[in-house]
Amino acid sequence: MAGINKNAAQIRANVVSNKRVGQYHQLIINIGDLAQTCRPGNFAAISVGGENSRMVLRRAFAISRVSANSPSGGTMELIVAPHGQGSKWLCAQGEGAILDIVVPLGTAFGIPTEPVQVLLVGGGYGSAPLFGLAEVLNAKGCRVDMLLGASTASKIYAPMEGKRAVNSLRIYTEDGSMGQTGRVTEPIAGLIQDLNIAVIYSCGPMAMLSAIDEIARGTDVVHQCAVEESMACGIGICMTCVLPVADADGNISMLRSCIDGPVMDGSFVQWDKVGKAL
């Protein structure tokens, strides 16, 4: 069983900028030398509400991208949806605000040793970490195709500079307000065949991850997914983030998605048992 990410540290970090992008906020945060230890798939656990807040639990956010040598030093980018109290507080933090952050946490996406064809699938803000991943895969010589989906256009996160690292990008919205109408999972089976896909990397709502896994099952495609299970501590102590996962012998145990994940082999996750007692 895994332990807390060996590079993790608790720091007080400065907000460099906070910009609205569609329904999301793009936060750039100065994390100094820790930027060099962050890998695509890792997340940050951020204390919300300020010193006297009753919101005692940190909130987890996927690290979208890092820059080791920006003019402000080492920085990380987060894409935050203003959802409930904690994320709305974070989205209200402007330039110069100081945040209490533990970073980097969790497992990272595995990078193939040889150049292969890969498909990246992102749902909503789940696309954010996939652009940093695309850059790494592209540098490895992989062909990178990407699918992004959301209910509506303003929930699609697809930055111009991120698109440079992908060979193709298709967008799906359920209301047809951007790209093609429908679910992001619809073209996957065809693309696996047409593009000879070896690995699917996914990040987004659990229902989307489960649907992708069903499509990949029975093929030779490896499915690496970043799960998003509610997390209270983010560092392996509280057991609130457990998921049923099988080992190579088929034995199922409850693994902590904050330290054994968030990136997991989708074929081992017991999707039909998630949220149920074993």
Ligand SMILES: Cc1cc2nc3c(=O)[nH]c(=O)nc-3n(C[C@H](O)[C@H](O)[C@H](O)COP(=O)(O)OP(=O)(O)OC[C@H]3O[C@@H](n4cnc5c(N)ncnc54)[C@H](O)[C@@H]3O)c2cc1C
């Ligand atoms: C690995 C990971 C990556 C994520 N990445 C992103 C991202 O990139 N962008 C983004 O916008 N969101 C992301 N999220 C979701 C984010 O962590 C928050 O859940 C979301 O922002 C809602 O929090 P809130 O405070 O706004 O909402 P609220 O509804 O106020 O918060 C949820 C409430 O549930 C409580 N809670 C949370 N977990 C538990 C628990 N395990 N047990 C008991 N109570 C709990 C909180 O304390 C809080 O009161 C990610 C989550 C995970 C696990």
Ligand code: FES
């Ligand atoms: S969030 Fe506490 S153990 Fe994972």
